[in-house]
Amino acid sequence: MPGPATNPGPASSSAEPVRRWPDLVKGHGTGNDFVLLTDADAALDLDPVAVASLTDRHRGLGADGLIRAVRTQALLAVEPGLADVLGADAARAEWFMDYRNADGSVAEMCGNGIRVYLRYLVDQGLVALPDGAALAVGTRAGVLDVRAEGDLVAVAMGRWGAPGxxxxxxxxxxxxxxxxxxxxxxxxxxxxxxxxxxxxxxxxxxxxxxxxxxxxxxxxxxxxxxxxxxxxxxxxxxxxxxxxxxxxxxxxxxxxxxxxxxxxxxxxxxxxxxxxxxxxxxxxxxxxxxxxxxxxxxxxxxxxxxxxxxxxxxxxxxxx
Known part of the structure; x- marks a missing residue:
């Protein structure tokens, strides 16, 4: 799991602040837990305060983070800067995993979260994926390939780096x-x-x-x-x-x-x-x-x- 990359304001002037959450799903990967929702058209403004309230373990549902299922092209329309991150691979990824930490901050990626996200997309009927087949998923770390193999989910995480x-x-x-x-x-x-x-x-x-x-x-x-x-x-x-x-x-x-x-x-x-x-x-x-x-x-x-x-x-x- 990640930490904050940025803390952007509303995705666009047309995005509606969250006043009532849509239906949610709770899931976890080795105890790293998330609430997930579908906002296919990027219509919601995921205000950090609202996200933090939802994920609060005493006054909300409780989670390490929130994951929004949003269509890649819809998110690109309101966050055009993501085009530099996704590059030509954007066309491969119908769905984008938009991740927030428990404090509402935006994060680059989440290795446990993206595995749970794949389960969610299939469970919600948003994708049809045979066992062992890979799905391209957009993230703020680029497009990553994810596949389910029985009870396990594998993620091609990209290359590691050493800042030093x-x-x-x-x-x-x-x-x-x-x-x-x-x-x-x-x-x-x-x-x-x-x-x-x-x-x-x-x-x-x-x-x-x-x-x-x-x-x-x-x-x-x-x-x-x-x-x-x-x-x-x-x-x-x-x-x-x-x-x-x-x-x-x-x-x-x-x-x-x-x-x-x-x-x-x-x-x-x-x-x-x-x-x-x-x-x-x-x-x-x-x-x-x-x-x-x-x-x-x-x-x-x-x-x-x-x-x-x-x-x-x-x-x-x-x-x-």
């Missing part, structure tokens, strides 16, 4: 992170997925459990757009069907949200960092165990990343 460049990758860090409950500042490695992440390592279950994530960790240098922070514990490797699989345990603090049970882009960033730290010969396949379950991350030599995990719809909601 080769020097950071060689050193294994480019930031210093202080987390309440964890002794001392820890070296962190910045990874974009494309949401910004900084990954740190701890040595034991006890250290991981001691991290107090009710407030954001302090990151130096301060990321200009904020960052998610992943805390990772290495669990070793195993062999599965002749393939080496690395295993890590992870907790995450997400910008604009707080600690969540899972973070898809964060799991990808954590796997990248773990492979960098493990050095030559490290696995390309990683199982990332988060409080909400387990996701698999596959790292290709060209920097492409695939995220695989469950996605579940749990309730239909008719707001009052």
């Amino acid at each position: 460049g080769d020097a950071a990758l060689a050193a294994g860090f480019d930031a210093e992170v202080s987390v309440a409950g964890v002794e001392g500042a820890r070296p962190g490695l910045s990874i974009t997925m494309p949401n910004p992440h900084v990954v740190i390592a701890v040595a034991s279950d006890a250290e991981l459990a001691a991290a107090e994530l009710t407030r954001p960790p302090a990151v130096v240098p301060v990321p200009p757009q904020g960052t998610n922070v992943e805390i990772v514990q290495a669990l070793g490797e195993r062999v599965e069907a002749w393939t080496a699989v690395g295993e890590i345990r992870m907790r995450v603090h997400e910008r604009g949200v707080g600690e969540t049970l899972s973070c898809g882009t964060g799991a990808c960033a954590a796997a990248v960092a773990a492979r960098v730290w493990a050095g030559p010969g490290a696995p390309d396949v990683w199982d990332v165990h988060v409080p909400g379950g387990t996701v698999r991350v596959v790292l290709a030599p060209d920097g492409e990343v695939e995220l695989i995990g469950p996605a579940v719809l749990v309730a239909d909601v008719r707001p009052r």
Whole structure:
């Protein structure tokens, strides 16, 4: 899951502020939970205050974020700047995943959210997709291909990046992170997925459990757009069907949200960092165990990343 990319005003002068929410669906991916709605023609102004009220866990429905299903061309009409992000691929994506964090801020992408989004599109009859077939989905990170395979959904997440460049990758860090409950500042490695992440390592279950994530960790240098922070514990490797699989345990603090049970882009960033730290010969396949379950991350030599995990719809909601 992401954090805030921008906080735009109304999408257009014709967009109507949300006074009454349309019917909603609640879903989650390894405990990272969302409310989803359809606004095919981009007619709603998703005011940050209204979104934050809806996702509030005590006074609203409660969720880590909100996902709007909107037709790509309709959103381009009111946010023409997205054309630079989507490029020629825009024609492949009938539907766009418009994502808001729990605080109402707009985010680039959400790895768990896009898996739940695919389930939602099929469940609502907005797309017909045979098992194993891929669907192109527009996001603020570009057009991504998503496919369902039984109980799991796989996402081609695009390429990871290292803001610190080769020097950071060689050193294994480019930031210093202080987390309440964890002794001392820890070296962190910045990874974009494309949401910004900084990954740190701890040595034991006890250290991981001691991290107090009710407030954001302090990151130096301060990321200009904020960052998610992943805390990772290495669990070793195993062999599965002749393939080496690395295993890590992870907790995450997400910008604009707080600690969540899972973070898809964060799991990808954590796997990248773990492979960098493990050095030559490290696995390309990683199982990332988060409080909400387990996701698999596959790292290709060209920097492409695939995220695989469950996605579940749990309730239909008719707001009052």
